[in-house]
Amino acid sequence: xxxxxxxxxxxxxxxxxxxxxxxxxxxxxxxxxxxxxxxxxxxxxxxxxxxxxxxxxxxxxxxxxxxxxxxxxxxxxxxxxxxxxxxxxxxxxxxxxxxxxxxxxxxxxxxxxxxxxxxxxxxxxxxxxxxxxxxxxxxxxxxxxxxxxxxxxxxxxxxxxxxxxxxxxxxxxxxxxxxxxxxxxxxxxxxxxxxxxxxxxxxxxxxxxxxxxxxxxxxxxxxxxxxxxxxxxxxxxxxxxxxxxxxxxxxxxxxxxxxxxxxxxxxxxxxxxxxxxxxxxxxxxxxxxxxxxxxxxxxxxxxxx
Numbered sequence: 156x157x158x159x160x161x162x163x164x165x166x167x168x169x170x171x172x173x174x175x176x177x178x179x180x181x182x183x184x185x186x187x188x189x190x191x192x193x194x195x196x197x198x199x200x201x202x203x204x205x206x207x208x209x210x211x212x213x214x215x216x217x218x219x220x221x222x223x224x225x226x227x228x229x230x231x232x233x234x235x236x237x238x239x240x241x242x243x244x245x246x247x248x249x250x251x252x253x254x255x256x257x258x259x260x261x262x263x264x265x266x267x268x269x270x271x272x273x274x275x276x277x278x279x280x281x282x283x284x285x286x287x288x289x290x291x292x293x294x295x296x297x298x299x300x301x302x303x304x305x306x307x308x309x310x311x312x313x314x315x316x317x318x319x320x321x322x323x324x325x326x327x328x329x330x331x332x333x334x335x336x337x338x339x340x341x342x343x344x345x346x347x348x349x350x351x352x353x354x355x356x357x358x359x360x361x362x363x364x365x366x367x368x369x370x371x372x373x374x375x376x377x378x379x380x381x382x383x384x385x386x387x388x389x390x391x392x393x394x395x396x397x398x399x400x401x402x403x404x405x406x407x408x409x410x411x412x413x414x415x416x417x418x419x420x421x422x423x424x425x426x427x428x429x430x431x432x433x434x435x436x437x438x439x440x441x442x443x444x445x446x447x448x449x450x451x452x453x454x455x456x457x458x459x460x
Contacts, residue, residue: 158230161223163190164202168220172209228295248277249435252291252300255382256399257423258282261450262301265442269435276435284355285309292426298433301443303399304422306360313429318440320423320447324400325361326412328389339414343369352377352394354385362397365419386410401450423447 167176167187177184195202202216212220236247253262258280270276283291285302292300293314301320302309309317327346329336335345343366353359353375366373377394379385382402388394390409399421403412425440427433 158227160190160194162227163187164194164216165220165223165227167191167203167210168212168216170209171211175209224294232295247433248279249299249433249439250279250281250297251439252281252283252288252297254285254288254301254303255282256402257301257303259382260401260405261443261446265439265446268442268446269439273435273438278435284357289315289426292428295428299425299427299436299439302424302426303357304424305357307357309424309426315426316429316432318425318427318444320425320444321451322420323423323451324414324418324420325358325365325397326400326403326414326418328386328396328398328406328410328412330389330392330395331409331411332392333395333411335413336411337413340416340418341413342371342416343373344371346395347371347373349373350377350394351375352379352385352388352396354379354381358397361419361421365397365415365417368417401447404450 163176163180163182166179167173170176170179173184173187173191176182177187180187182190191203198215198219200215201213202219203210204213204216251262251266262280266278266280281288281291281297285300285305286307288297288300288302289310289312291297293312303323327341335341351362351373353362359375362373362375377388379388382398385396386398386407389396390407397419398406398412400412400418401423406412425443427436427440
């Protein structure tokens with residue numbers, strides 16, 4: 156099968172539109188339609204279903220998309236490896252992914268340690284939620300990702316090796332002038348009248364579970380697009396928010412935190428490909444473990460403010 160056609164199909168699934176895929180790939184819409192139709196004839200099953208606003212993969216199409224993405228990424232890596240060998244490049248780029256809170260704290264620090272100890276390594280960092288990062292490691296798009304088991308949890312996959320770094324206790328972010336600033340640990344019942352902001356469903360689920368355990372109700376009235384948006388709502392006094400403890404040292408100066416009684420927790424892990432791992436992945440995992448432990452110690456025993 157022609158990998159060009161596979162790439163067309165994956166692009167159609169990613170964009171949900173034949174027209175958008177054609178523009179992205181520099182083809183005509185009719186050419187994209189012909190490629191998809193030819194692929195469906197080869198496989199003997201419909202791969203996409205048309206609807207009012209574009210196209211969506213069928214169940215069989217989604218299965219094929221998953222495997223096609225892995226094959227395409229491996230093909231791209233093979234081409235890059237050959238070109239690097241031709242050009243005498245000794246080290247391939249290290250592609251790292253991390254959840255937003257970890258990308259804002261321990262990951263850059265651990266990469267700094269890696270570079271200081273091993274010398275120059277070309278690297279990139281992609282923030283995303285854990286489920287998306289897991290899929291990118293499976294597909295061969297990332298060499299290492301730092302993820303959490305916050306809802307909906309982590310999937311198992313034979314292509315992925317997982318290493319536990321530790322448990323992170325969630326804290327509540329407050330505006331700097333909040334009456335509870337500097338106190339703690341507090342019960343969630345003391346924050347029951349607050350307006351809460353959330354930026355993803357996993358964190359919202361942790362908050363709801365903890366509230367139920369504490370016999371309290373919380374109002375998640377504000378939704379933010381991302382972690383900086385959530386902390387901006389807190390800083391300007393619109394809301395309070397549940398945030399990872401490891402993020403405490405990286406918060407903006409007009410936001411403070413308070414610890415909770417019996418806080419919700421999440422496990423932090425590194426995930427790497429089982430086969431052909433990047434040479435720098437193992438030392439980076441060790442630096443991440445050390446950085447996470449140091450951050451947790453600093454959070455548990457903060458210095459004077």
